[in-house]
Amino acid sequence: MKIGGSEVRKVKENNDREKLPGPAAAGAGNRILLVRGQAERELILAKEALERKTEELTNSLVMMRATLESTTDAIVVTDGTAKVTGFNERYVEMLGVSRETIDSASVQELREMFSKQFKDPEQFLSKIREIYTSSPPESFDVLEFADGRVFERYSKLQQIDNRTVGRVWSFRDITERKRAEEKLEAAKTAAEKASKAKDDFWPCYCRRSRRYAAHSLTAAFQMRPRSRYR
Numbered sequence: 001m002k003i004g005g006s007e008v009r010k011v012k013e014n015n016d017r018e019k020l021p022g023p024a025a026a027g028a029g030n031r032i033l034l035v036r037g038q039a040e041r042e043l044i045l046a047k048e049a050l051e052r053k054t055e056e057l058t059n060s061l062v063m064m065r066a067t068l069e070s071t072t073d074a075i076v077v078t079d080g081t082a083k084v085t086g087f088n089e090r091y092v093e094m095l096g097v098s099r100e101t102i103d104s105a106s107v108q109e110l111r112e113m114f115s116k117q118f119k120d121p122e123q124f125l126s127k128i129r130e131i132y133t134s135s136p137p138e139s140f141d142v143l144e145f146a147d148g149r150v151f152e153r154y155s156k157l158q159q160i161d162n163r164t165v166g167r168v169w170s171f172r173d174i175t176e177r178k179r180a181e182e183k184l185e186a187a188k189t190a191a192e193k194a195s196k197a198k199d200d201f202w203p204c205y206c207r208r209s210r211r212y213a214a215h216s217l218t219a220a221f222q223m224r225p226r227s228r229y230r
Contacts, residue, residue: 074151074171077158082107082132085166094151094171119144131155135164143171150178 074090084102092099095114105113111128115121124143131139135157143151151171158166 071170072172074173076169076171077166078169079166080164084110091171094173117145117147119146131167142174149173149175151175 069088071088072090074094075086075088076084076091077086079085084107087102092102095102096117097113101113102110111125115124118124127141137157139153139155141153143153145151150173152174153169153171155167155169157164158168
């Protein structure tokens with residue numbers, strides 16, 4: 001049986017209509033495109049937000065580093081295990097070692113290295129252990145170096161969102177102030193001794209002066225010539 005040209009065209013048109021998506025399929029495709037577009041926009045926004053946060057964090061770190069380096073105190077930051085997580089150049093100068101040494105040394109190595117610079121190394125180590133054991137909110141003491149330097153040491157717990165994450169230590173060189181105080185104290189002591197010596201000397205001088213005056217008067221009367229008419 002032969003099929004005419006018109007019938008072939010009808011069959012082809014029917015097949016083409018069957019290949020076209022229906023309303024439901026078209027709607028589902030549009031929703032997929034909308035979801036994909038929304039997800040891409042959210043991804044872009046999240047990426048931009050992350051870049052802003054990263055930039056803010058970088059700026060904060062730069063500002064923190066600038067602040068640490070601008071202070072006259074030696075600063076070191078330790079975490080909950082007493083490991084050094086940050087420090088400034090003043091801390092390097094105070095220890096007299098390189099940054100690489102501080103970065104690579106363990107907590108125990110740093111303590112032993114640092115303790116040898118003090119008049120009483122064991123007292124230094126004992127105080128450190130006490131602070132980390134009792135974990136006070138703040139601590140303060142005075143460190144005397146074997147070379148004569150004197151530092152005030154102050155520490156405070158470091159907290160983020162009410163959670164303790166470490167401790168910040170600051171060391172202030174008070175060597176010149178201490179020497180000035182010692183000189184002032186020595187001058188005060190000398191002045192007090194001089195004043196006491198003066199107080200002790202004056203009564204003795206007065207007594208001697210009175211005795212000398214009395215002796216001189218007595219001698220004068222004894223040497224006075226007698227009247228010839230008496």
